[in-house]
Amino acid sequence: MANTYPTAEVKLTIVKEAWAGRKIAQIARKYKVCRDSIYTWMHLATQACLRAFRPQKRGPKFKRLITNEENILSLKQKVSELESEINRISHNHQSIPSHKYARLVRPDRCPHCGHPRILLNGYYPVKDAHGTLVDMPRFICKQCRKRVYS
Ligand SMILES: [Zn+2]
Numbered sequence: 001m002a003n004t005y006p007t008a009e010v011k012l013t014i015v016k017e018a019w020a021g022r023k024i025a026q027i028a029r030k031y032k033v034c035r036d037s038i039y040t041w042m043h044l045a046t047q048a049c050l051r052a053f054r055p056q057k058r059g060p061k062f063k064r065l066i067t068n069e070e071n072i073l074s075l076k077q078k079v080s081e082l083e084s085e086i087n088r089i090s091h092n093h094q095s096i097p098s099h100k101y102a103r104l105v106r107p108d109r110c111p112h113c114g115h116p117r118i119l120l121n122g123y124y125p126v127k128d129a130h131g132t133l134v135d136m137p138r139f140i141c142k143q144c145r146k147r148v149y150s
Contacts, residue, residue, distance in 0.1 A: 006033060014038055015045040102137035105150035115143035124149070 006014070010031065017027050018038055028035045102120050109116050119142055123135035139148040 006031065011041045012045065015041050018042055105137060106139055107148055107150065110141035110144060110146065110148060112141060112146045112148075113144040115141050117142035118148055121147065 014027055014031055014033065015038070018024055019042070024035050024038050027033075028038060099120070106118055106120070108118075110118060118139045121138050121140035124138045125133045126136045128134045137150055139150065140146070141148055
């Protein structure tokens with residue numbers, strides 16, 4: 001008996017025929033399989049069907065919901081961080097004085113060592129007469145590397 005092992009599709013066909021009411025002995029002869037195998041496959045097919053028909057377990061769904069809420073919270077936090085970052089940048093952009101202005105207020109000589117080469121070294125925030133923050137140019141001495149404020 002050249003009993004090659006049946007594929008999953010063939011097993012399902014066999015089980016369906018058995019469920020349709022055909023005699024197990026007949027099916028066994030037709031497909032050249034033993035009856036015990038057919039009973040085993042019927043049992044496996046029953047279990048698979050029950051698994052397929054059972055409602056989804058709640059655990060994973062609930063877990064997924066919590067994860068989504070956490071994601072939303074962290075995304076909200078990121079958005080507000082970005083918003084304040086944008087505010088900060090746009091504020092600085094508007095209040096940063098031009099390089100022309102920086103050159104205008106640059107001291108002629110270093111107040112620490114008297115060196116004539118003073119370099120622009122970024123801006124620092126100061127409050128103006130209205131109490132709003134404006135950025136003032138800050139300098140650094142090429143020789144003594146000390147900070148010089150205009
Ligand atoms: Zn200096």
